[in-house]
Amino acid sequence: MAWQRKTPFGYLIQDGLLQPHPQEADTVRYIFGQYLAGASLLAIAESMTQQGIRYHQHTAEWNKNMVKRILENAKYTGAEGCPRLVSDEDFAAAQHQRTVRNTYAPLATEIRPIQSKAVCARCSGRMARGTRSHGRVHWKCQNEGCGQSVSLSDETLAGLVDRRLRELAQAPHLLTAPGSQRAEVDMEAIRLRNELTMALNRGADSPEYIKTLVLTAAAQRYSRLPDPTPAHDLEQLRVRLEQGPANADTLAALLTTAVRTVRLTPEKTVELELVNGEIITDTKEESA
Numbered sequence: 001m002a003w004q005r006k007t008p009f010g011y012l013i014q015d016g017l018l019q020p021h022p023q024e025a026d027t028v029r030y031i032f033g034q035y036l037a038g039a040s041l042l043a044i045a046e047s048m049t050q051q052g053i054r055y056h057q058h059t060a061e062w063n064k065n066m067v068k069r070i071l072e073n074a075k076y077t078g079a080e081g082c083p084r085l086v087s088d089e090d091f092a093a094a095q096h097q098r099t100v101r102n103t104y105a106p107l108a109t110e111i112r113p114i115q116s117k118a119v120c121a122r123c124s125g126r127m128a129r130g131t132r133s134h135g136r137v138h139w140k141c142q143n144e145g146c147g148q149s150v151s152l153s154d155e156t157l158a159g160l161v162d163r164r165l166r167e168l169a170q171a172p173h174l175l176t177a178p179g180s181q182r183a184e185v186d187m188e189a190i191r192l193r194n195e196l197t198m199a200l201n202r203g204a205d206s207p208e209y210i211k212t213l214v215l216t217a218a219a220q221r222y223s224r225l226p227d228p229t230p231a232h233d234l235e236q237l238r239v240r241l242e243q244g245p246a247n248a249d250t251l252a253a254l255l256t257t258a259v260r261t262v263r264l265t266p267e268k269t270v271e272l273e274l275v276n277g278e279i280i281t282d283t284k285e286e287s288a
């Protein structure tokens, strides 16, 4: 059923060689530029139709799929011997946007796992999501002494978290289990238990001292409640990431398993605090 162009959109054959098509090559760059500036596939398709540019000879109408195919075509980066029309950076940014916009289409459900982990970067207080009368989403620190408010749309926040998760996915070595601290806690618990046993056996210590020991030991046990993130879950994620690129499932698992808090900064950036204490923060300048 599919009508095939002899050459991919953006190219023509001249003297037996694939060359950039003067107008179509510009159109390809224009489409990438529009998409990266935030235009939807549909808006771009409508703009193409309006400008009277033809995707193929049978119709002057553009649809979303035509735009999508152009945005996903690696030939424009010079793959398969085609002349390059877009930079690797723009191409990668477009693929990233495609995933972000697809993954987070039903925003309410995608925000929920972030919402449960959102904290204030300034004071680590809980951040609560709210909407003002004009419908803009803002996050407000629930710590009365702080009250930091950060205005972030669901889509922007989801995109920022996605970006951090992808950076984390590129650095699987950070997914180490929080082992050493726990060993220390265990040693301290054993020491306290021994001290308490000895004090009880001696029978000579003041009730106050015994009480202090009992309470301290209880606090220790409380701090040793089962780790909600078993080390082997982190290990599994690390192995999965070392084997290949992260898909949407892996990124979701990273958020659920490896991330303790999503820290919202007053500068409207996002940091991820991992369960092992590592922080994933801006490594490079944010670009739209």
Ligand SMILES: [Zn+2]
Pocket: 120, 121, 122, 123, 124, 125, 141, 142, 143, 146, 147, 148
């Ligand atoms: Zn705060």
